[in-house]
Amino acid sequence: MEDIDFSDPHWLLNYFHFIGLVSFILNSIGIYFLMFMSNQLGKFKYYLLLFQLSCVLTDIDFTILVQPIPLFPLFAGHIYGVVFTWFGLPANTGAVTIAFVAAIQIESLLVCFMEKHQGIAILLNTHKVPKFILNFLYSMCFILPIVMCVWVNSLSLSREEALVYIKEVYPKGYLQFSKLPNFVVYVKSPYTTLLISALFIAGSLGFACLSLFIYDVVRMMAHLKLRISKLTYEMHNEALRSVIIQFITAVLCLLGPRLLLLVLVFEIPYMNLISELLFAWFASHSSVNMISLFIFFPPYPKIIAKGLKKTKVNITLPISSMGH
Template identity: 75%
Template structure:
């Protein structure tokens, strides 16, 4: 087993502070745009707003409230965030909150796709899901976060049991662990492997379902283009582009946690440093999402272009008034 680095990764903690602030600013701008400048999207903007708020919640929890630090190759870690320093919340509970809000964020994106898919399906009167299927999906979205949290909590060890386990499998790190005020250890047992593999395949299945949904929406949009006005089609097209952009950025960033599962299962070299990079990668997802929307989502791009043009005019006015 590799030696565990118990030194504070200052670069990661500083990055959490920086990216948390950047993401909060970018998401605040995005929320403002959604509320006041996207009336063309109709009621669908409120579903996008739900996803945007879930992004904010995930960012705050990960980069401010928890700030997780891995202690691999043991399946362990500790936290530096506000939940511990101000409220003395245990590391396991803090980690569970990150899992909870991350799952809610992904489910919010799924709800956006289902809403857009059914909106187009109703207009074309095909591929309409029954109310039972829709309600079952919503119930699953309510249950699954609690399932993930319950599973994560069930494989964690109490502090006393964790120290006994560490003394057995990593005796040279016993003193360092005993001096940590707050840490969590997950024993690498059969139940742990089953839980991680289940999460991996659940995420993979959800990804495939979303890909199929996108494919079906695109096919229906081609048919819809021939049946509705250009203005109405552009409204649906813009909404679809928004969720596709957010889906792509979510997949790119959620690839990190899935890679993390593989790292834990197969114990690759330098796994602690790689895990720190993955934590930083995941913390960046919200900022990447917003920058992508500012660049590729037409309503946002037009708002920014209009604002830049107005700023340029205001700058040129004083120069013109001086006769230059």
């Protein structure tokens, strides 16, 4: 077994602080834009707002409240966030909350696609999903994160059980583990493998569903363009572009956790360093998402350009007055 690095990864902790602050600022701007400057999106902006708030929740939990540090190749880790330093909560609680908010974030993006798809489907009177199926899917959005968290929690060992387990499988690290004030260990068992497999399959199915929604919505938009006014079409098109941008950034950034699952299963060399890099990758999701929207989502660059122009005018006027 590869030796575990028990030294504090200061670069990762500093990155958590940095990216957490940057993401909070960018998400706050995004929330302000959605609430007060995106009326052209209609009621759909509230679904985008739901996703934006889920991003904020994930960022706060991952980069501030928990700050997870892996202790691989054991399926273990410890935390540095305020849930431990201020409240003394166990590391397993941090792992469970991360699983919960990550699931909520993915589900909120799925809801955005579903609502946009059904909004267009109703206008075209085609591909409408029966209401009982929608209600079932939305109920699953509440049930599945809870089931996953209960499952994750059931696989963790108590501190006493973890130390006994470590003494058996990694005796040279027993002293270092015993000195850690807060850590969690999960036993690699068929149940753990089943959970990892379930998460991997669920992620793949979610990606497939979102891809199908995108394809179908884009196809329906071509028909919708011929039936509605140009202004209404632009409203739907901009909303669709927003969720597609966020889908692309989600796929890129959530690829990190999927790779982490593979790292855990196959125990590749330098897996602790690789997992730290993947943690940093995942923590960057909201910032990458917002920067992409500021660049590629037409309403946001217009809002920013208008604000900069207004600021330039306000600065120029006092200077001109001083000249007179």
